[in-house]
Amino acid sequence: MNLLPIFGTGQFPLALEFIPALIIGFGFGFVLERSGFGRASVLVAQFYGHDMRVFKVMFTAIVTAMIGVAIASGAGVVDLKAIYVPETFLFAHLVGGFVLGVGFIVSGYCPGTSIVGFASSKWDGLVTIAGVVVGSVLFGELYPLVKPLYLAQAKGVLTFSDLLGLRFEVLAAAVALFAVALFAIAEKAEGYFSRRRALEAPNTMTPVAKGALGTLIALALASTAFLLVPQDSDAGRRPKVHVTRIDAAALAKRLIERPRGIMLVDLRGPEACKAKRIPLAYCFDQIAAQIENLPSNRPLVVYGHSGTKHLPKQLSRFTGKVYRLDGGYQSWSEHVLRKPDPKLSPADYRLRLAVHSHFTGQTMQRPAPVVRPTVIRRKSKKGGGCL
Amino acid sequence: MSQIKEKPLWNPYIAGVALGLVLLAAFLVLGHGIGASGASSRLGVFLMNGVSESHVHASQYFARYFAAGSHVLNDWLVFMVIGIFGGGLVSSVLGGRNKSEIVKGPRVGVGWRLIAALSGGILMGFAARLARGCTSGQALSGGALLSVGSWIFMLAVFAGGYAVAALVRRQWQ
Numbered sequence: 001m002n003l004l005p006i007f008g009t010g011q012f013p014l015a016l017e018f019i020p021a022l023i024i025g026f027g028f029g030f031v032l033e034r035s036g037f038g039r040a041s042v043l044v045a046q047f048y049g050h051d052m053r054v055f056k057v058m059f060t061a062i063v064t065a066m067i068g069v070a071i072a073s074g075a076g077v078v079d080l081k082a083i084y085v086p087e088t089f090l091f092a093h094l095v096g097g098f099v100l101g102v103g104f105i106v107s108g109y110c111p112g113t114s115i116v117g118f119a120s121s122k123w124d125g126l127v128t129i130a131g132v133v134v135g136s137v138l139f140g141e142l143y144p145l146v147k148p149l150y151l152a153q154a155k156g157v158l159t160f161s162d163l164l165g166l167r168f169e170v171l172a173a174a175v176a177l178f179a180v181a182l183f184a185i186a187e188k189a190e191g192y193f194s195r196r197r198a199l200e201a202p203n204t205m206t207p208v209a210k211g212a213l214g215t216l217i218a219l220a221l222a223s224t225a226f227l228l229v230p231q232d233s234d235a236g237r238r239p240k241v242h243v244t245r246i247d248a249a250a251l252a253k254r255l256i257e258r259p260r261g262i263m264l265v266d267l268r269g270p271e272a273c274k275a276k277r278i279p280l281a282y283c284f285d286q287i288a289a290q291i292e293n294l295p296s297n298r299p300l301v302v303y304g305h306s307g308t309k310h311l312p313k314q315l316s317r318f319t320g321k322v323y324r325l326d327g328g329y330q331s332w333s334e335h336v337l338r339k340p341d342p343k344l345s346p347a348d349y350r351l352r353l354a355v356h357s358h359f360t361g362q363t364m365q366r367p368a369p370v371v372r373p374t375v376i377r378r379k380s381k382k383g384g385g386c387l
Numbered sequence: 388m389s390q391i392k393e394k395p396l397w398n399p400y401i402a403g404v405a406l407g408l409v410l411l412a413a414f415l416v417l418g419h420g421i422g423a424s425g426a427s428s429r430l431g432v433f434l435m436n437g438v439s440e441s442h443v444h445a446s447q448y449f450a451r452y453f454a455a456g457s458h459v460l461n462d463w464l465v466f467m468v469i470g471i472f473g474g475g476l477v478s479s480v481l482g483g484r485n486k487s488e489i490v491k492g493p494r495v496g497v498g499w500r501l502i503a504a505l506s507g508g509i510l511m512g513f514a515a516r517l518a519r520g521c522t523s524g525q526a527l528s529g530g531a532l533l534s535v536g537s538w539i540f541m542l543a544v545f546a547g548g549y550a551v552a553a554l555v556r557r558q559w560q
Contacts (some may be wrong), residue, residue, distance in 0.1 A: 005418030025470020060403020088536030096518025101547020107507020112423030119475030131508015
């Protein structure tokens with residue numbers, strides 16, 4: 001049984017996540033500052049070749065976390081499938097990355113390091129933060145124009161594991177070896193560019209650094225031993241399915257807060273499912289054969305046309321929690337896809353409208369005018385007012 | 388704060404291991420990586436909401452921040468950024484690096500430097516929304532999980548930086 005991750009599996013209220021998020025953020029900010037990333041001149045040195053600190057820190061961090069994940073998932077401590085992986089949108093990532101890189105060299109910071117810069121009393125960092133806020137708002141304002149680019153070439157969650165058909169542990173070891181080779185090149189390049197500008201080369205490949213990188217390589221190679229362990233180790237006992245009910249509003253809320261925190265399965269049959277389904281839902285016929293491979297620490301929500309009485313036999317192979325959507329797809333379309341009734345209370349109306357807009361992508365209209373009974377205010381005779 | 392003598396930075400490889408362990412903690416505890424630019428976006432929407440509520444609620448992109456029914460700033464991303472600020476503050480004070488300053492090369496004035504910081508920030512804010520994350524959320528977090536899009540993003544960031552570096556050299560050297 002996987003114990004981790006603690007959050008993201010729907011077992012704990014999301015608000016509890018704020019405390020670890022704060023602590024992890026603290027560690028992140030602390031290490032970034034110790035790396036020198038609270039100072040624009042240290043960050044931009046990367047792009048002039050004489051000090052590739054940014055590249056070294058970033059790549060070592062990626063390799064360290066990757067090997068950690070490989071070991072934890074290989075040992076069965078963490079469920080790799082329950083960790084959120086950003087979806088791939090080829091054009092948005094290509095264009096967004098390039099523009100962010102230009103912004104990086106112009107401002108001297110990236111969004112995260114600008115916060116560390118500000119925290120170290122670097123006022124250009126604060127101005128960069130202001131720019132990031134303005135740029136984000138600008139994106140929202142121009143969204144209708146950039147939407148085609150934002151959504152083009154959507155590949156869903158796509159990892160190099162999926163692409164190459166190799167286990168995570170193998171790729172982690174390959175990336176670790178590749179990174180160390182690149183570090184050796186980076187050290188040489190620094191020497192070259194430093195000599196050209198008559199600077200002292202950083203020479204960061206100290207015995208301690210060599211020891212750390214050597215340990216990483218050893219751990220990466222050792223983690224490939226987990227390949228001998230079959231991936232599906234906890235499929236032994238199969239408890240009976242307990243089905244809990246969930247209504248459309250609660251489902252919509254969970255999907256918005258954490259789209260990948262639950263798995264949705266459409267039971268209405270292949271044609272109906274292909275034509276129209278709840279976002280992120282799988283059609284049952286597509287996944288029927290692999291139900292046992294679904295991560296058991298994320299709840300599975302199933303729905304039919306209206307109420308579903310008989311659940312398919314295959315579901316009993318799923319070892320996690322199963323929910324049934326009350327009223328099925330019909331209830332979903334009534335509560336979420338249909339425009340809400342303006343006669344609802346303003347707070348309800350606004351919430352329903354936001355949910356409706358989130359799932360349909362339709363621009364929202366202004367909130368309905370609140371009709372208040374006209375009350376004629378009489379001036380208080382006792383005085384004391386400000387009039 | 389200037390009483391503390393400036394201490395040397397960590398060796399980048401050791402700092403990288405430490406940063407990787409923080410990222411690993413995020414994966415194992417939170418079930419997702421680190422995020423920095425999301426909070427700025429939420430702050431922007433919060434400020435806009437103060438100016439014109441109906442305008443923000445009518446926006447196709449911003450509506451998602453209200454859809455869950457909670458306050459715009461009530462999100463783990465905001466707490467993480469408060470943590471990043473706190474960590475940066477403590478480390479810079481202890482390291483003797485917390486000095487009020489505008490970082491720039493000797494050949495540009497303060498005005499130009501701040502205009503560049505603002506423009507670069509605007510580009511990054513826009514780009515981070517387009518790419519659904521920045522160097523923290525995409526390059527580091529998605530990169531460590533071997534997401535194809537995150538690696539494309541990361542290579543594109545370096546490409547963008549190197550492409551323009553020669554043009555803005557004056558600002559730094």
